[in-house]
Amino acid sequence: MSQRLSRLLGAVLVATLVALFPSVPASAATTKIMIVGDSISQGAEGDYTWRYRFAQHLASSGVAADFVGPWTGTRVLDADHANPMVSHSGAYRPGISFDSANLAQWGWRMDQAKDVIGANVSGHTPDYLLVELGFNDLGWGVSDAPGLISHFETFVANARAAKPNIRIVIGNVPHRTPLDVNPGLPALISQYNALLAARVPQLSTSASPIVLADIDGPFNENTDTYDGLHPNVRGEYVIAKAFADRVSGSFGLGGAYGAIPTSLPAGLTPAAPTSITAVRVADKLKVSWSHSFGATGYQFWKRDVTTGGAWEKGLYEIGADSWTDDWLPAGHRMEYQVRATRGSSWTSPASPTASAVVRPMPDVPNVTVVANPDRPYTLTVRWSAVADAHDYHVYAAPGCDSTVPAPSAFTEQQWGLAGKTSWTQELVFEQCRNYKVVASRWGGHGSLATATTVRAYPYRT
Structure with a gap:
């Protein structure tokens, strides 16, 4: 019998045994594993990911594993906020290579995964589903604890409809460092984890067993994350061990994981962007910078x-390699710098500086000033509206000479006129008075140097 025919008959025999006797360990053949998860499982650019550590472990245990799923990469920040959550083109830590196919996506929830798991199981035919989902459902207020259990039940039903003998390892939800905006989250996670631990044995069957992997117990949000939630290098080992020990103990797939190494690779420290530009876009400034490998955001x-203002940091981190700055004072020169961050664990030095001038306001057209015979010592200034103006400022200066007063001689008389196009000044006792009107936007107004000067004589009727 040829070697090729022998291998073919062997594969058919193993497949038949697995189909007839689901309890036969899948490690007798190539084992197909689909990891289903959110950002904790997908990972950010530059992560090893716990998926890598888990794949390493199976390989060292002699398990021929085939990881399956529609996606392969980590999440990488895009250039223009096109879709800040959905990205699968990010690289892993330089120098590593592994079978990285998966069904994990940043921001994913159980209530989303339940509706597509059937099609993915049908298309990729995994033997095992390793599921890490639920934090976003609870953290974003999409589901309460019982609601999340209900979504998981639907997830299981849809997976089994696609493959009745699917094996499922469901991870519980790890706690994160406290959030002032969501003080009830820790209790909600604890409630869900307790409900999940009670429900898993009830959902498990002999044909399609379900077991619980305890991530929350060994995972320390203070030491195993780079931002209070997402695993750092040590955290990746912790999660990989939780799943590995469960598939080993319950299904005989691979050996026990063993102790987490005490000597670990250093965490990522993204460098500052090497270049930065600022260009005018209408009345905004678009600031773009070179990508920093491994950055999860930018200050x-x-x-x-x-105005000679000091440097100020934005309230929120930027989740892309650019930002369009808005609500800027017209005509002002702005300077920008960014700093790459890796969660809360690292902030790079500053990038170079970019500079640009906000679109200035045009001169106000059709400025006139007239005296009112019925109201002595009053002058009314009128003008035409300027597009995009938020306000108008009226300036005045004395002087009846043929020479127009210098811009420095004008003092502000009125502002806060919003969309008005006229203003009347009373008690003007000078022989003549000169006026300029400038438009403003977000606190920056037009130039007094180029604004039209008009003169009036309040005593003349």
């Missing part, structure tokens, strides 16, 4: 050069 710093 955005700016200052108003025109």
Whole structure:
């Protein structure tokens, strides 16, 4: 008998045994595993991921594993916020290579995964589903604890409809460091984890067993994360061990994981962007910078050069390699720097500085000033509206000479006129008075140097 025919008959025999006797360990053949999860499982650019550590462990245990799923990469920040949550093109830590196919996506929830798991099981035919989901359902207020259990039940039913003998390992939800905006989250996670532990044995069957992997117990949100939730290098080992020990203990797939190494690779420290630009887009400024490998966000710093302002950090981190800055004072020169971050564990030095001038306001057209014979000592200034103006400022200066007063001679008389296009000044006792009107947007107004000067004589009727 040829070697090729022998291998073919052997494969058919193993497949037949697995189909007839689901309790036969799948490790007798190539084992197909689909990891289903959220950001904790997908990982960010530069992560090893717990999927890598788990694959390493199976290989060292002699398990021929085939990881399956529609996606292969980590999440990488995009250039223009096109879809900040969905990205599967990110790289792993340089120098590593593994079978990285998966069904894990940043921001994913159980209530989303339940509706597509059937098609993915049908298409990829995994023997095992390793599921890490639920944090986003609870953390974002999409589901309460019982509701999340209900979504998991639907997930199981849809997976089994596609493959009746599917084996499922469900991880519980790890706690994260406290969030002031969601003080009830720790209790909600604990409630769900307790309900899940009670429900899993009830859902398990001999044909399609389900077992629980305890992630929350060994996972320390203070030491095993780079931002209070997402696993750092040590955290990746912790989660991999939780799943590995469960598939080993319950299904005989691979050996026990053993102790987590005490000597670990260093965490990522993304470098500062090496270049940065700022360009005018209408009345905004678009700031773009070179990508920093492994960055999970960027601190955005700016200052108003025109007013001599100090550097100020933005309230939120930027989740892309650019940001369009809005609500800027017209005509002001702005400067920008960014700093790459890796969660809360690392902030890079500052990038170079970019500078640009916000679109200035045009001169106000059709400015006139007239005296009112019925109201002595009053002058009314009128003008035409300027597009995008938020306000108008009226300036005045004395002087009846043929020479127009210098811009420095004008003092502000009125502002806060919003969309009005006229203003009347009373008690003007000078022989003549000169006026300028400038439009403003977000606190920056037009130039007094180029604004039209009009003169009026309040005593003349």
